[in-house]
Structures are given as C-alpha cells and as structure tokens.
Amino acid sequence: MSKTSSSSVLNLPNVISFLTLFFAWISILLLLNDRFYLSFSLILLAFILDALDGYLARKLGQESQFGRQLDGFIDVFVFLIYPALSFHLFFGLKDFASTIIIFAYIATGIFRLVRFNIIGFTSAPERNQLSYPGLPVFCNHITVLLLLVLLQFSGTYFFIIADILLVINSILMVQTFPFPKPKTLWPFILLILLVAGTMVWMEFHGVR
Numbered sequence: 001m002s003k004t005s006s007s008s009v010l011n012l013p014n015v016i017s018f019l020t021l022f023f024a025w026i027s028i029l030l031l032l033n034d035r036f037y038l039s040f041s042l043i044l045l046a047f048i049l050d051a052l053d054g055y056l057a058r059k060l061g062q063e064s065q066f067g068r069q070l071d072g073f074i075d076v077f078v079f080l081i082y083p084a085l086s087f088h089l090f091f092g093l094k095d096f097a098s099t100i101i102i103f104a105y106i107a108t109g110i111f112r113l114v115r116f117n118i119i120g121f122t123s124a125p126e127r128n129q130l131s132y133p134g135l136p137v138f139c140n141h142i143t144v145l146l147l148l149v150l151l152q153f154s155g156t157y158f159f160i161i162a163d164i165l166l167v168i169n170s171i172l173m174v175q176t177f178p179f180p181k182p183k184t185l186w187p188f189i190l191l192i193l194l195v196a197g198t199m200v201w202m203e204f205h206g207v208r
Contacts, residue, residue, distance in 0.1 A: 009066055013057035017070050020049040024077040028085060036090040037203035039082075040144065044196040046078050047141060048189055055185060072117045079137035080109040083144050091147055093162055101166050108170040109137050122178055131178035135169070143169050145195070 023046035030039035053071060057063045084102050087093045093102060112134055121130040147162055154161050182188060 009064075011057075011062045011064075011067075012060065013053040013062050014067050014070060016049055016053040016056065017067065017074055020046045020053065021074045021077060023049065024074065024082060027082055028077070031082070031085055031089060035203065036086065037199045037206065040086070041196040041199035041203070043078060043082050044141065044192050044199070047138060048192055050075065050078055050138075051185055051189070068117060072113050075113055075137055076110060079140045080106050080113075083140045086144055087147070087162070087166065091151065091158075091162060093159065093166075095159070098159065098163055098166075101163050101170075105166050105170045108173045109140070112137060112173040121181060129183075130181040132181060134175040134177060134179065135172035136179055137173065140169065 023042050027039040027043040027046065030036075030042065050071070053067070057067055084106050087098070087102050087105075093099075116133065119133065122133055123130050143165065146165065150158055150161055150165075
C-alpha cells in the first residue's frame with residue numbers, strides 16, 4: 001500500500017480545499033439559523049475556492065490522488081448537502097414526496113461524484129475540449145437560483161414545479177452526455193462574485 005507524505009497533503013491546493021469546507025460549514029450554520037441569503041453568498045465563495053484548488057494544483061504541479069479524493073468529499077457538502085438543506089428549510093419542500101425527491105437528488109449527486117473520481121473527464125480531441133460526463137454538481141447552485149426566481153412568480157404551483165425541477169436535475173447528473181469544461185475561470189468567478197454581492201444586499205436590505 002502506498003503512503004501519502006505530509007508534503008503531498010499539506011500543500012496550498014489542499015489547504016484551500018479545507019478552507020472551502022470551512023466556508024461550507026459556516027454557510028450551513030447560517031442556513032440553519034434562518035440567514036439564507038448570507039449563507040448562499042458564502043457558499044458561492046466556497047464554490048470559487050473549490051474551483052481555485054484544482055486550478056492551483058495543476059499550475060503548481062501538485063495534483064495528487066489525496067487532493068482528488070479530498071475535493072470530491074468536500075463537493076458533497078458544497079454542492080449537495082447545502083442545496084438539499086436549502087430546499088427543505090428555506091424553500092419549504094417538506095412534504096413526503098419532496099423529502100424522497102431531495103434524497104434522490106443527494107444520492108444521484110453522490111453517484112455522479114464517485115463516478116467522476118473514477119473516470120474523470122471525457123475528451124473530444126477534434127475540439128480540444130475536456131467535458132464532464134453528465135451535469136456537473138456545481139450546476140446545483142444554479143438550481144437554487146432558479147428556485148429563488150420561481151418562488152417569486154410561480155405562486156401556488158411552486159412546490160410542484162420545484163419537485164419537477166429537482167427530478168430533472170437528478171436525472172441529468174447520472175447521464176453521460178458531454179458537458180464542456182470551461183476553458184477559463186475568471187468570467188465565471190466575476191459573475192459568481194456579483195451574485196454573492198447581491199445575496200449580501202438582499203440579506204441586509206432586501207425583503208425578508
């Protein structure tokens with residue numbers, strides 16, 4: 001059995017991964033204390049850190065099996081547990097059907113993460129493009145944003161539409177269609193920071 005040296009564990013990318021976990025933990029605590037908008041802003045910052053750890057690992061030549069597994073475990077909290085708790089606590093999806101659907105959402109997300117840790121990216125040499133197999137878990141935060149919009153406009157149909165959206169989300173995560181990996185992070189990081197700033201404004205100045 002191969003040993004993992006302390007130098008391969010305590011490197012900058014892995015420290016950032018643990019910082020991502022810290023942000024996710026604080027986000028969950030805020031969510032449990034009815035501070036959804038602030039919690040969502042912090043989970044979006046965790047999203048950015050999650051993207052940066054892999055980027056730095058490649059740039060610094062510090063990719064490792066430990067770092068890959070660590071990232072996958074932390075993704076469970078950032079992209080599955082946090083959204084699932086927000087569906088239940090903030091959006092009120094608490095009936096029996098919704099509870100089962102949220103469980104299926106978590107289960108399919110974990111299935112997707114384990115599969116990705118095993119097979120990694122797919123590639124299309126003719127397009128010089130790496131792709132995720134199926135819908136990446138980071139799209140789950142887009143689902144949370146969609147539910148925020150739906151909450152304002154769908155009225156009494158919100159819970160039905162939300163359940164359908166989560167079912168579709170779950171199905172797409174276990175598919176194998178190619179989802180192109182972004183070639184640059186910075187436009188997405190700026191967009192995420194803009195959304196995070198909006199969430200902070202809504203926490204302190206928006207309608208509660």
